[in-house]
Structure formats: structure tokens, C-alpha cells
Amino acid sequence: MSTERLDRKIHATSPAVNLNVHIQGTGFPILCLHGHPGSGSSLSVFTNHLSKRFQTIAPDLRGYGKSHFDGNFDMTDHLIDLEALLDRLSVDKCLILGWSLGGILAIELALRLPERVSGLILVATAARPRGNHPAISWQDNIYTGVASVLNWIKPSWEWNIETFGKRSLFRYLIQQHTPTTYSYIAKDAVPAYLQTSSAATRALYTAIKAGYNRVADLNQIQCPTLVLFGDRDCHITADSSLETALHLNNCHWQCYANTAHLFPWEIPTQVLNDIDLWLRAHPQVISHS
Numbered sequence: 001m002s003t004e005r006l007d008r009k010i011h012a013t014s015p016a017v018n019l020n021v022h023i024q025g026t027g028f029p030i031l032c033l034h035g036h037p038g039s040g041s042s043l044s045v046f047t048n049h050l051s052k053r054f055q056t057i058a059p060d061l062r063g064y065g066k067s068h069f070d071g072n073f074d075m076t077d078h079l080i081d082l083e084a085l086l087d088r089l090s091v092d093k094c095l096i097l098g099w100s101l102g103g104i105l106a107i108e109l110a111l112r113l114p115e116r117v118s119g120l121i122l123v124a125t126a127a128r129p130r131g132n133h134p135a136i137s138w139q140d141n142i143y144t145g146v147a148s149v150l151n152w153i154k155p156s157w158e159w160n161i162e163t164f165g166k167r168s169l170f171r172y173l174i175q176q177h178t179p180t181t182y183s184y185i186a187k188d189a190v191p192a193y194l195q196t197s198s199a200a201t202r203a204l205y206t207a208i209k210a211g212y213n214r215v216a217d218l219n220q221i222q223c224p225t226l227v228l229f230g231d232r233d234c235h236i237t238a239d240s241s242l243e244t245a246l247h248l249n250n251c252h253w254q255c256y257a258n259t260a261h262l263f264p265w266e267i268p269t270q271v272l273n274d275i276d277l278w279l280r281a282h283p284q285v286i287s288h289s
Contacts, residue, residue, distance in 0.1 A: 016081050021040060023055065023089075024047050024048070024051035025050070025051030027054040029091050030094060030097055031058075031059075033102030033106055034064065034100075036064075036100065037193040037195075038061075040059050040060045040065060041192070043056075044184075045188075050097075054286065057085075063200030064197070067081075072199050074207075077203075079112060086116065095118050096109060096120055097120075099124060103125025104214075107127055111220055111221065114220075114221070118284065119284075119285030120224075120225040121278075124235070125244070126240035127218055136169065139167075146168075150164065151185060151190075152190050155183050155186035170185070172234050173261050174266050176259065176267070180268065185262075218249075221248060221249065222250065224252075225251040226274075227253040228254050229253075230261065232259060242255070
């Protein structure tokens with residue numbers, strides 16, 4: 001696999017998009033970056049909790065949510081947009097939380113703007129993302145469609161979970177088919193999926209196909225980092241997340257048993273507690289000094 005950097009294709013004239021952004025709370029800023037598909041509001045499991053003590057800034061990335069964009073773009077353009085967002089909000093320094101794609105962008109921002117990034121919380125992500133997702137059948141797609149529609153109409157309906165949910169592609173995204181998990185899927189996942197553009201999908205898969213790999217550069221990141229991942233994640237494997245954690249200089253990592261890519265929706269209380277513990281142990285990541 002070839003090594004690919006997101007900043008390789010940045011053009012000085014690339015214009016920034018004025019991103020739609022969800023801001024909650026007051027205090028030290030935490031930039032929260034969603035995955036694919038996703039939107040700023042799909043990070044509510046984090047922002048509703050963290051905004052009680054901090055200011056959470058959760059943008060819709062270019063081509064996602066309400067940050068509409070006509071035409072194609074590169075993954076590199078997300079970095080331009082995010083730097084412009086920090087400038088617009090007069091954020092000199094922030095902690096970054098990134099889930100999946102958002103974690104990759106968090107790594108890139110820490111490499112590009114080290115003086116503005118106090119710390120990283122990397123969720124289900126990797127500097128060299130690798131997956132082992134099984135082949136998808138037409139039955140998978142049918143079950144997923146039915147499960148999604150029924151769960152959107154009647155969230156956390158046990159009959160739907162047992163009849164369609166556990167047979168759908170949800171079985172690769174989660175391992176714990178609980179009412180809480182399906183409530184998050186209905187409230188946050190389905191709307192985000194419907195608002196993710198085809199251009200955003202093309203930009204992501206172009207970068208993946210090119211062989212994105214930043215492992216060799218991770219030693220440049222000096223800020224404290226928390227890496228969280230599920231042991232049954234087949235979208236970005238636990239091994240690839242662990243590889244990232246082991247190449248970071250100042251990193252604490254946690255692997256959660258019997259969880260997958262959407263583990264914050266499976267075990268939200270445990271995840272948020274672990275984040276709180278890490279923040280208490282690293283007060284410098286939430287300090288302007």
C-alpha cells in the first residue's frame with residue numbers, strides 16, 4: 001500500500017467553505033468532528049455531555065449535513081474549511097475529538113496546526129485505516145433498509161431489532177443491539193446518512209484507494225492523546241487503531257470488548273466516563289496556557 005498524505009494535494013488558492021456549525025456550552029473549546037456518513041448533530045452523544053463544562057464546536061463537514069457544496073472536492077479541502085472555521089470563531093487553541101473520518105482529520109490538524117491543538121480524542125479511527133468487512137449481499141441491503149425505516153418510524157422497537165436489525169448491516173456496526181443504541185441510530189445516524197452527498201463519498205473513497213497512511217508522521221504529534229476503539233470493529237479494525245496508539249508519543253488507549261464501530265452508542269456511559277477520567281488526568285488539554 002502506498003503512503004498518502006492529505007496535505008499532498010492542497011492548493012494555495014483552494015477556497016474555504018463556510019461550514020454550518022453546532023455550538024453548545026461555554027468554556028474551553030472542543031472541536032468535534034464527525035465521521036462518514038455523519039453531521040455535527042450526529043455527535044450528540046459527546047456534545048450533550050461535554051457542553052456542560054466546555055464549549056463544543058461540531059461542524060457539518062463540506063458535503064455533509066447543511067454544509068452544502070456543488071461539485072467534487074478532495075479530502076484536503078476539509079482541512080482548509082476547518083482552519084477557516086477556527087479563524088472565524090477566533091479559536092486560538094482547542095481540544096479535538098474525532099470519530100472515524102473525523103479522527104483522521106483530527107490527526108491531520110494536529111500535524112498541520114500543532115500550536116492550536118491542545119490534545120486529541122480519537123474514536124474508532126486510525127492513521128492507517130484498515131477494514132475487514134465481510135462481503136455485502138442483497139439480503140443485507142434489504143434488511144438494512146427495512147430496519148432503518150422501521151427504526152426511524154418507531155425507534156428501539158424490539159420486534160424490529162430482533163427481526164430485521166440483527167440480520168442487517170447493523171450487525172457489523174454494533175454488537176450490542178440495545179434500545180439505547182437503536183435510539184441513537186434513529187435520531188443521529190439516519191438523518192446524517194440522508195444528508196451525506198455523493199461528492200463526500202467520492203472524496204473519502206478516493207483517499208482510501210490512494211492508500212492513506214500517516215503512521216510514520218505520528219511521532220511529530222506531542223500533545224496528549226486518547227485513543228478509543230471497539231474490539232469487533234470491522235470498518236476500522238482494532239489492530240489499526242492500536243497501531244496508531246502505539247506510534248503516538250503521549251497516548252492512553254482503551255479497547256472495549258464486544259463493541260464495534262459505533263461503540264459510543266453501544267456503551268455511552270462507559271465511554272464518557274473514560275473521557276472524563278482522561279480529561280482530569282490531563283488538565284493541560286483544556287487550558288489556554
